Amino acid sequence: MANVVLDRVTRRFGGGVAVDNVSLEVGDGEFVIFLGPSGCGKTTTLNMVAGLDSPSDGEIYIGGRAVAHTPPDKRDIAMVFQSIALYPHMTVFDNIAFPLRRARVAKAEIAERVRRVAEMLKVEPFLDRRPHQLSGGQRQRVAIGRAAVREPAVFLFDEPLSSLDAKLRTEMRVELKMLHERLGATFIYVTHDQVEAMTMADRIAVMRDGHLMQYAPPREIYRYPANKWVASFVGSPAMNIVEGRLATRDGKTGLEAAGGAFLPLADGLADRAGRAGGTAAIGIRPEALQVAGDGAADGIAVTGTVHATEPVGSDLFVDVRLGEAAGGQGQQIVKLRTDPDRDAAMGEPIDLVLPHGKLYLFDAAGARVHP
Ligand code: ATP
Numbered sequence: 001m002a003n004v005v006l007d008r009v010t011r012r013f014g015g016g017v018a019v020d021n022v023s024l025e026v027g028d029g030e031f032v033i034f035l036g037p038s039g040c041g042k043t044t045t046l047n048m049v050a051g052l053d054s055p056s057d058g059e060i061y062i063g064g065r066a067v068a069h070t071p072p073d074k075r076d077i078a079m080v081f082q083s084i085a086l087y088p089h090m091t092v093f094d095n096i097a098f099p100l101r102r103a104r105v106a107k108a109e110i111a112e113r114v115r116r117v118a119e120m121l122k123v124e125p126f127l128d129r130r131p132h133q134l135s136g137g138q139r140q141r142v143a144i145g146r147a148a149v150r151e152p153a154v155f156l157f158d159e160p161l162s163s164l165d166a167k168l169r170t171e172m173r174v175e176l177k178m179l180h181e182r183l184g185a186t187f188i189y190v191t192h193d194q195v196e197a198m199t200m201a202d203r204i205a206v207m208r209d210g211h212l213m214q215y216a217p218p219r220e221i222y223r224y225p226a227n228k229w230v231a232s233f234v235g236s237p238a239m240n241i242v243e244g245r246l247a248t249r250d251g252k253t254g255l256e257a258a259g260g261a262f263l264p265l266a267d268g269l270a271d272r273a274g275r276a277g278g279t280a281a282i283g284i285r286p287e288a289l290q291v292a293g294d295g296a297a298d299g300i301a302v303t304g305t306v307h308a309t310e311p312v313g314s315d316l317f318v319d320v321r322l323g324e325a326a327g328g329q330g331q332q333i334v335k336l337r338t339d340p341d342r343d344a345a346m347g348e349p350i351d352l353v354l355p356h357g358k359l360y361l362f363d364a365a366g367a368r369v370h371p
Pocket of ligand 1: 013036039041042043045
């Protein structure tokens with residue numbers, strides 16, 4: 001059993017705080033991904049679990065044992081890095097066998113364990129080759145094999161796919177997820193790629209500036225982001241965030257956006273975001289926005305103008321400038337995902353609907369207050 005617990009872990013460097021009071025538990029056998037932009041502290045966190053770095057404050061437990069100051073080789077973990085450091089002069093077999101030979105495991109057992117791992121990772125046909133005779137993806141599998149052969153309770157991955165091309169990355173995502181299921185081990189994985197996180201993780205730990213912003217399963221993070229920052233970080237293209245001031249027009253309370261567009265909110269909703277005169281933000285994902293007509297759902301109707309179009313084959317993305325007056329200062333632009341066959345010419349008027357059921361509302365501090 002190897003759950004991993006971070007208990008109020010902080011790491012300071014000189015004057016800065018790289019990881020700030022982070023607490024979370026990774027369950028035994030769970031696949032958890034630390035996700036966040038560059039510099040958010042995810043690698044530092046992983047390094048502390050690995051034993052390559054120690055917390056300034058707080059404790060780390062692996063399988064119930066306090067390990068904050070235990071050396072890496074005494075932690076029952078294996079680490080796979082972004083840069084694949086295989087021994088170039090050794091065959092694939094010898095590369096995978098290396099940790100077992102160092103641990104003086106019997107020869108017959110080494111052969112058996114290497115074969116098992118090689119079969120699982122589909123590198124069996126290449127056991128006699130050297131690393132330069134392999135593709136990038138095959139090399140990455142061998143590197144994972146070298147980590148897996150020791151049968152550690154916890155696997156740590158630091159952006160292991162970032163050096164691969166897009167197609168291979170997609171394939172490896174599926175394979176890593178299957179590998180996790182076969183091994184039944186605890187996986188902790190660091191990436192800044194939200195697609196990787198959404199497709200592989202049981203739970204995602206979203207980090208920003210050393211803080212844990214949200215820790216939840218991918219679908220929950222997508223559907224119920226804790227705050228405006230998580231909402232716009234997870235999802236591609238990003239959620240539209242319309243910032244504005246709460247105001248009343250013609251007896252309706254709503255959001256007055258930059259550029260003058262007014263988005264009336266359903267009764268009771270505006271109260272949750274704050275008082276009239278205060279700031280708030282409405283969020284809507286590009287795929288939830290609708291074009292008026294088209295049997296659009298019940299929602300907030302806004303007029304706009306086509307600002308730019310971006311056909312991507314399966315979809316058409318349209319940037320729409322909200323409000324009546326074109327070319328006004330600080331105008332709000334939202335992205336709409338629509339049918340690739342829709343005609344949308346730049347400068348044309350387009351009327352949008354923000355369906356009530358798909359709206360997010362954030363208060364002045366950025367916290368989600370609806371749904
Ligand atoms: P990336 O994806 O770019 O690797 P990250 O989220 O993994 O980013 P960290 O590498 O954990 O971020 O760094 C977090 C913060 O701590 C950064 O501001 C970084 O500059 C700082 N930092 C990391 N290691 C050190 C160090 N050894 N000395 C001083 N500052 C450090």
